[in-house]
Amino acid sequence: MTAAGLTPLLPVALPAAAHAAPGSARPGFDLVRDGVAAEVFVDAADDPAVIRAAGDLQADVERVAGVRPELRHTLPERAAALVLVGTLGASPVIDGLAARGRLDVSRVRGRWEASVAQVVERPLPGVRRALVIAGSDRRGTVYGVYDTSERIGVSPWHWWADVPVEHRDTVTVPAGPLVRSEPSVRYRGVFLNDEENLTTWSHRTQEPDKNIGPRTYRRIFELLLRLKANYLWPAMHPYSDFFNAYRENPELADEYGIVVGSSHPEALLRNGVHEWEPWAREHRGADGALPVYDYTVNPAVISDYWRARARQNAAYESSWTLGMRGLHDSALETRNATTVPEKVAVMNDIIADQRRILAEEVGAAAAPQIFIPYKEVLDLYNAGVRVPDDVTLIWPDDNHGNMRQLPDEAERARAGGNGIYYHLSYWGRPRSYLWLDTTQLAKVWQELRRVYEHGADRVWIFNVGDLKSIETGLSFSMDMAWDVDRWGADDVEDFLAQWYGRQFGVRHAREIAAIRTEYYRLAAERRPEFIDRNVFSVVHHGDEAGRRMAAYDRLLARTRALGAELPAAYRDAYFELLEYPVHGACLMNLKYYWADRNALAARQGRGAGTNRFADLAEAAHAQEAALTRRYNTEVAGGKWDGYINPYPSQIPKAPGRPAVTRVARQETSGLGVAAEGNETGAQRPLSFDSATRDRRFVDVFNTGFLDVTWAAEANRPWVRLSSAGGTLTAQTRVWVGIDWARTPEGAHDVTVAVTGGGRRFEVPLRVVNDGERARRRARGFVEAGGWVSIDAAHTERRIARGGAHWRTVRGLGRRAAAVEAGPSTADPVTADFAARAPELRYRVHFRSTGTFPVTVFRLPSLDERGARRLALALDDRPPVILSGQAVATGNRGDAWARNVEEGVEKLTAAVTVGEPGEHVLRVFMVDPAITVDQIVVDTGGLPTAYLAPPESYHPVFNPHPETRPGLDAPDQ
Structure with a gap:
């Protein structure tokens, strides 16, 4: 019986680089049946590493079935089933089977660390069936033994990550043969x-x-x-x-x-x-x-x-x-x-x-x-x-x-x-x-x-x-x-599904793999160990930092929901392998997010809200400490005491407990406003576009500690507000959206008035509606808000040339995938790009004209003997070569340090758009192995932020741009 409906992947999965013969009709080999375990034989003259590993197989069978096989160094006179373990050239029994043609070692003999596991009928006098595990050398045999352990359900991480071993009364392995060939790396x-x-x-x-x-x-x-x-x-x-x-x-x-x-x-x-x-x-x-x-x-x-x-x-x-x-x-x-x-x-x-x-x-x-x-x-x-x-x-x-x-x-x-x-x-x-x-x-x-x-x-x-x-x-x-x-x-995510399936069963394998992939993606934006003050913007792009924290919040909710479905026996392993990394990374980011909001609130003159953000930052730090304490003192009965510590004493520049600001309580009240894109006030208008259909925020806050009554109203009926007013102790975030079905076509200047405490604030809105027909007819990425943002994997066309090509690498970079020029051994192309260089093409609908800066976000791979270059062109104009940093100096503050902290290098050039409409942005490989993650064109409205803006509207790749709000503190 499997635990709580789990279907383990491990007992039926073949290890990497191990290959089973197809179509074998022979029954599997019973290591344990009816409470009896097959004995294990290994020659006493074999290598000590092989004898010791055979002892581990004993223990692994017992972990699965509760029955411990006998380990023998002499052959039994009679046996219905026997496991024969040995190394070619060191085990006469194995050599004899190979010499008589009973064991096929043609893909093993003379190889480095190769092995074969095969069921042999009547291999020896008095022995009816045997599972033979033979290696080309001592480690080959050891690996063959551990392959067998994995096939019966014992994870390599059963001790180091407390992965439980599912009990089965009958333990069977396929008849085989299972061949582990030579490794790629010695x-x-x-x-x-x-x-x-x-x-x-x-x-x-x-x-x-x-x-x-x-x-x-x-x-x-x-x-x-x-x-x-x-x-x-x-x-x-x-x-x-x-x-x-x-x-x-x-x-x-x-x-x-x-x-x-x-x-x-x-x-x-x-x-x-x-x-x-x-x-x-x-x-x-x-x-x-x-x-x-x-x-x-x-x-x-x-x-x-x-x-x-x-x-x-x-x-x-x-x-x-x-x-x-x-x-x-x-x-x-x-x-x-x-x-x-x-x-x-x-x-x-x-x-x-x-x-x-x-x-x-x-x-x-x-x-x-x-x-x-x-x-x-x-x-x-x-x-x-x-x-x-x-x-x-x-x-x-x-x-x-x-x-x-x-x-x-x-x-x-x-x-x-x-x-x-x-x-x-x-x-x-x-x-x-x-x-x-x-x-x-x-x-x-x-x-x-x-x-x-x-x-x-x-x-x-x-x-x-x-x-x-x-x-x-x-x-x-x-x-x-x-x-x-x-x-x-x-298929790197397939590895995750297979690997987590081996630890927790196939039922949840894909979901765990998806969770882990998103965890890695968020770390690619910024490792949790690299988080610091004022990295992510809390002002631009719908609160860039808050959107990131909302992604962590959703990820943590998925992680906890899945963990709740697992049997109790799996909870420790799940905490170690998934829940602690996700929750720990979330909290490390969260305390710095609230600390940044706290610092901004202090600059804005907030009263109770400043202290509220300080409380939230310190609470996140306390949660992180409690989570780590749980790992060290409770998980697996305290087995990992002292092992998990985000802050070893010797770590340079490690994130710790961010300082926060508090303001003394005063029995006053007052109203303040800070609109998205502004640290204070609302000088920069909120931008809305029918292509992206954005939402924007306005923070309404109390400058004191006593309640203040406030109200908000737009001067157009098709402007939507998430809240129209109320009584405020600390702060609230009002989300502003547009009812596009009711909005007239054209450009509109709109005002949202916020009043209270004897003050009135006017928040300007700039609304551009090209109409539903224009949105449907768009063929590429649409400029909106003063920029175009493209995920590099979302190409209109890719052209391979000169034996080189661009390929998508899923799960790479800050988005879902990046594109890499390969093969890595291709020759550089420095001229005649349209005839010789592999190319990426992106269709872009520009509304503006002029010369605009373009930023290509590439992953900061190196080769100090060469370069990391690509070329960029708009339409049929001559390409411009962009060069990347090539030297790892180890010095703080230089380009290399910035690149590895951010996980990208930003290469810049300019394109000239002579007339509005559709154009083709072209990216050419100059050096192989360069990898492009995102491309951003600033047409005059791009704010300064850490991440690229959310991807622009595209009828195929991004027909419904992300408008979900970020994480926010409770209003009061």
């Missing part, structure tokens, strides 16, 4: 970084005598293997214990089959934060001075320091980081080398020294070796650092999900190949994002697809911060790393 893993919360939790709940130690790493290793990862850069910071502090850690990693490496400042598995100072104390100079971590000053001492670790860990499967940076993730120190050529020479000497050490201490097993040109090291690499051909180049992103540089043709031909270091979490400039998983999966897909097309397929390492909260993004990244072709530009 080494796939995570970097535990900025791990303050993980350390706190580990110390409190896992190992009180340690910060992060073997017990915690056991949990991490198992999770990685269940996700089909094989690689780890361990925690490195001062508040954790460094990995090699406990010899059990590398021993356990080897036992599990995890390859352990180290990050860019940790050469040859050394942790400078923890290990250099003790080493330096033991190697003082003749004068007693401590040696500094500078290869130009102390090469021998540093070389011996590296050699000791190479010797100590020589027996383990490791990844060896070459090169050097300063201690604690700082820049390379070179007191005796000041120029770039001198530093390049020093780096070459360092690499040569490290290579000698590895050859002498580790030998041929010293692979893979990697070089990570991170931050300043990239400049040195580009200036001439010589990296041996068999060393893997690990290309870093800009810490915000944009790849800085990709390998060229010569680098793609290197024997060591190429890889990437990619951030799903980050501490540093210009702002940190460690709290929630907020990088759009479509953005991850776009960048990973691009790096793979450029030959970076040897190593993919993902910075996941504390690990928890990155569950969805990490799962997607591992899926991509195994099979880069699994997901395409149109």
